[in-house]
Amino acid sequence: MNRRRGHSWALRCMVPLLWAMASLWAARIDPHAYTGGRERDETERIRRNSSALAAMLGEFRTSISDIMFMKTERYLHGGVAYRPHHSASAPTAEDMADEVEEHQSELGIPDDHAHKHSGVPTVVPPPNRDFRGWIGDLHRAVRPWRDPSRAHIHTDGRDLLPWFRVMTRADPRYVRGYVAGAFWLAQEDREQAIAFVSEGLEHNPDAFELYVSRGIIRLREARMAEADRGELDPDIRDRWMQARNDFRRGAELALAQRPDDVDEEGFGSGGWGHYHENDALTACRMDLLITHRFEGPVAMSKRRTLYKQTFPELADSPPND
Amino acid sequence: MKHARAIVAIARSVTLEAIRRKEIYVLIAACLLLTGLAFSLNIFDLGGLVKFYREITLRLMGTFTAVAVSLLAVRQLPREFEQRTIYPLLARPVPRSVFILGKAVGVLLVALASYALFVTIYIIGMHYLDGELAWGLLWQHVYLQFLQMGLLTSGAFLLSLLVSPDAAATLALLLYFASNVMGHMALSLYELTHTAGRAFLHLLTYALPQFVLFDLSGKVLHSEIWDPLSLSVMGALTAYALIYSLLYGVGAYALFRRRPL
Structure with a gap:
């Protein structure tokens, strides 16, 4: 009996103690301090995102900002979901005469990019690689889908802007979001683009x-x-x-x-x-x-x-x- | 035809219950609030960014309707036993199959009413933003969503007779939300597994409802690129939804019949 009473008192003491500790801990939380979930190195990030685990988890990769960044890639491809591929064909210095253009090409999609990009596997595989039979056929019919052997569709980058706005609000340390967002925003309004990058610099000096x-x-x-x-x-x-x-x-x-x-x-x-x-x-x-x-x-x-x-x-x- | 009046009466009781319980109001209000919030976002002072609003609204419409349907459907059959309201109903010459059908019609009417409201808001929003509506794809999407709700309803009925209503609602929503991820997971795992594993993945693919097949939002979003689905695809999707709904419905009926009064 005494033993049970002792346990009860211990529990009663622990609850306020844990509550106090949780409050103290919560007060120290800085959501902007989070830097995990992605690699600084683009190639490393793409390598990891191409892993079996990342492929299995599909949309739920690394972080919300990365997910939104993937969404911008889909928007650019008219909704067609390709497996991550930008590292494989990132333009090299020899490809571009103008280094400013080279810098931009890594952020956006220049005209000749469309012709270079084909053969990149789609998330929903083509019929000869899909075990699901008629369910796979229906899936390809319903989803925006294009045969991987054909050149990619590329749409206007203007529609990506809200996602860059939201992803950098969600994670102000997402430098890539600021850089790519500013590239597209500059096509519309340079002043806004400068303000956007400046905001990024406030968070990432x-x-x-x-x-x-x-x-x-x-x-x-x-x-x-x-x-x-x-x-x-x-x-x-x-x-x-x-x-x-x-x-x-x-x-x-x-x-x-x-x-x-x-x-x-x-x-x-x-x-x-x-x-x-x-x-x-x-x-x-x-x-x-x-x-x-x-x-x-x-x-x-x-x-x-x-x-x-x-x-x-x-x-x-x-x-x- | 013989039981049409009974179906109407049972469906009516489901809709009245949905109205009385007020959960549906909360869901509709939350959806409208979030949709309004999305429409009110100021993105770099730029106008005409229609795709973002389209995507947010279509996702919210589908999600909230699925939640409303799941919560309503899982309660229908077990609650009749718990509250003993099944006895006066079965005392009348109403077969249990008609009873289940009436319940399903009621749930679908609520889903239809909610979705119709959301679609109206969507159309008004697109009109306000000067966005193209792509009517062909939009109506196909609405139709497919309705088929999806039918599939979800029959699946929720079956689950509610196998496990508790709370567990059934959780499982139904899990299947709904994870459909896309599970599909991708099956595709990835298939390359890594051998005979037994592949057989299991086949079974999983054909036994579980593929809700992802009824989501045309990707094409509605990029409607400047994609054409409406062909009649043969729409017919195949309709047949898929009807057959699977019927199978789950028959399963629910078998369990409902065996359930002791």
Whole structure:
């Protein structure tokens, strides 16, 4: 009897204790501190998402933001669900002459992308690989589905914007969402796109990709304004300088974060991947180009000396030096 | 025809019960609230972002109708025994098959009324956003959703006679929501398994209702690309829904008959 009473008292004491501990613990929760559920390296993320477990779990992969990002990929393909494939055909430096275009091509879908992309397996397999027989046939008829051997459908990226807005609200640390969202938003409204990336930078001050992204948008804005007005007035010069500052800050952060063991393909430890390497190189090159134009070859040369320690290929950049 | 009046009377009692219990109001209100919230979102001050609203609304419509149907359907048969209201009903010359059919018609009427309300809101919303409605695909989607609710109702009837109503509602909703994931899981596992495992996956695919076959929302969403389904596909889907609903209904009837009064 006494023993039971003792247990009862122990329980009564534990409940408020646990309650107090839970309250204290809850007060320490910062939802924005979450960084798990995805890899910084795009290739690693795609490799993991292609695993049997990820395929089995289908939609419920890694995190809500990743799920929304997948949704944007489906929207781009007219609703057709393909297995993750963007790492396999990410454009390399040789594919693109203009490095700004190269940067954008990783975020969006350039015109020639459609022709390159075929043969990527669909989530719902073709009839010869589907054991379900007539149920599989009905599934393919009801769902947006296209034979994997045919070129992909590509739709307007405008309709993706709400998903980028929601995914970055859900997870403000989702840098990829800010970068890709800004790319599509810039087609509609550059000011909004700049504001969107700036919001991303508030949450991710060390994300050099965001500086590069904002630099590209500002650069385009400056180029277009200069072409429209036909002269370089102080306002336009200020825009060029803002773009330069973004590239410079991006380059500084990238060089600070870049590991020493990056291989020829741009992969290194700590999740450093081909995309990071391209962004870092883009930031350095664009900084050199703009510095050369507005501050002259001497100022540019100083910056180049700094950058070419990491990127020897910048020794000849800009080529008309 | 002989039992038409009995079916109507039983269906009427189901709809009256749904109205009286007020759960359906809560579900409709929650759906409308969330739909309104989606429509009121300001995305970068841009207009005409119709696909996002289409997707959110279609998902909410399907989800809330499925929840309403499951909650209503699982209660119908066990409750008659628990509250002993089955006795006066069976004292009349009403066969149990007619009784089940009347219950199913009642549940489907409630589902139809809820879905009709949601579709009206959807059409008004699309009109407000200047979005294209793609009537052909939309009506096909509505029709397929109705077939899906019939399938869900008969499945919920069967489950409610096998397990408790709460467990039946959970299982019915689990089957409904996990249909897509389970389909993908079966496709992935099939490549990894051998004879026995493959036979089991075949059994699973053909025994469980494939709710995913009645979801045309993907094509409605991208209606600028996709055409409405052909008559043969619609006919096959109708036959699938009717046959599976009938099978589950017969199963429910067999269990209902064997249940001691």
